[in-house]
Amino acid sequence: MKTPLTLGTGSSAVVKSCQVCKSPGLENVLFLGYLPPVNTMPAIGSTPHEQPGYPAQLLRCPCCQLIQLGLIVDPRVLFPPEYPYTSGTTKILRENFAELYRECRSLLPLKPDDLVVDIGANDGTLLSNFAPHHRVQGIEPANVGNLANQRDIPTLISFFNAEAATKVRAEKGAAKIITATNVFAHIEDVHAVVDNLTSLLAPDGVFVSESHYVHSLVETLQYDTIYHEHLRYYSLHSLKYLLEMHGLTVFHAKRIPTHGGSIRVYAARPGQYPAQASVAAMLLEEKRSALNGARLAEFKRQVALSKMQLQSLALDIKQRGGRIYGIGAPSRASTLINYVGLDDAILGCVLEVGGSHKVGKYIPGTLIPVLEESRLFADQPEYALLLSWHIADELIPKLKQKGFRGDFIVPLPTPRIIKADSSTTN
Ligand SMILES: [Zn+2]
Known part of the structure; x- marks a missing residue:
């Protein structure tokens, strides 16, 4: 679990129009019932008392196709201040960040004095790949960022807001690369975050994001990744729509194995980098396996089926x-x-x-x-x-x-x- 980059408006809100394009008429995809907040974990032995449950409903926007949660829970409930934000780094994640560095080197003309900024930088694992070769700067709201500072990866302990972007730009200059991995789905005010990162980006700067991929979610029934910290479930189509609202063009995209299937997407201002064939190919693939009414109805059926199969398997074991x-x-x-x-x-x-x-x-x-x-x-x-x-x-x-x-x-x-x-x- 990661700390969100911002704490939003500070109250729960029912989603009545699309979180990205603001269209009304969102369609119901799936309802998993009322789930407790994942960080509310009473001590063993304590007497159960009243506990909130929040509707876990998945909706689809017919306009930008974004799949999203139907309720934005107050971040103060989801991320209570006493909660120790920690984050384990799995082998698959470490290997992914090393590969991200190699891909940036091969795609972009990087110079030693270029600045690489990671927002939601965690313990600095991603930037540790760039640090020996380029200037780096992490921005991380949780104390885990101090671990990065201890290993000489300069990290600003702050939410990613306009002040943080201005401060980094004033002290270090504009960024050639800004990375944001597994943070884009967690924040309420995603438009402000994209505006802030665009203001920090050099004219030829590149924004690289990694997000859990909604097609992976549907293909491998990862309904368990639906919880209230994950507000949005992106396809390349919906992510591209969001970035284009802020003047950024996607020029490369690919699937990566992290978190059970994610997408890495490269974006920059128009005309800066030639569009790779990967973008059109992935968009075409998304069109072929469109997450529309019939496909999502089948997904819903499969989710229910897998629930009953798991119950049946557990029943069999318990009977023995x-x-x-x-x-x-x-x-x-x-x-x-x-x-x-x-x-x-x-x-x-x-x-x-x-x-x-x-x-x-x-x-x-x-x-x-x-x-x-x-x-x-x-x-x-x-x-x-x-x-x-x-x-x-x-x-x-x-x-x-x-x-x-x-x-x-x-x-x-x-x-x-x-x-x-x-x-x-x-
Ligand atoms: Zn929309």
Whole structure:
């Protein structure tokens, strides 16, 4: 989970018109019920008391095609000040940022004194690839940015607002590259953010964004990525629409593997860089697999089906006396557990690495305790349910190597069991 770049207006709001193009007449895609805020995790042993639930409804804009949430929850509820913002960096993410650097080098004429700015810079992992060769500047609202400063990646601890953009521009000059990875869907006032980053961008500057890809979401039934921090689910079409509203033209786009399927999109002012064939190709592909009424109705049906299949698989295990422990408590785990209706009689506990602030708490909306990962090896339950199933290939060998001898359940897109003795994860 990441801190949003801004805190928006500070109240919850029902979405009556498209968050990007303001068109009315949004169409219903899916309703996952009322979900608890993912960062409200009571301590183990505390008595359950009144807790809010927010409608998790997905809507589609018929004009710009943006898929979006039907309610913008007050960011102060979603990101309470006492919440320790931390962010793990997975292997897939580190490799992705190294590849992003290589791609920038091959696509753009970069000079040593060019400035590279990362907004929502986290612990500086992305910029660490550019730092040996170019000037870098991170902007990060949460304290995790101090980790970047400690490793000599200058990082401004601030929300990304007009003041932050002006300050960086005054001190360091205009940016040749601005990167924003996995932050574009989380902010309420996306138009202000694009305006601010455009004001920081050099005339020939390039904006590189990475966003979870709505076509990946639909193709692999990632309904578990629907929670209130994710306000928008982009296609290239809808992202291009947004950027063009602010005078930026997309000149390169590609799919990348992060977060279960994302898109990396390069944009600049018109005429600065030749359009790569990738843009037209991806737009054509999106047209072919259009996320329209019939396709989205099928998606809705498949989501419901996968819920019942997972319940049925768990039922079968419980009838045979098997124990199931969950692995990992990312935000998406809360959606999956609450939507499917798993409780502490089905899922004995969810395990997190030692030191995580989630250890010692309940999964939101349940009495499922979050315990330290070492319990997996001590208790050896018959099944480990992978809640970060999108990195199953990374997790399974790691857990086996650490000594877990049971089988694995991959909950999505189709719930399936991977036997402990199988050498592959497919
Ligand atoms: Zn729209």
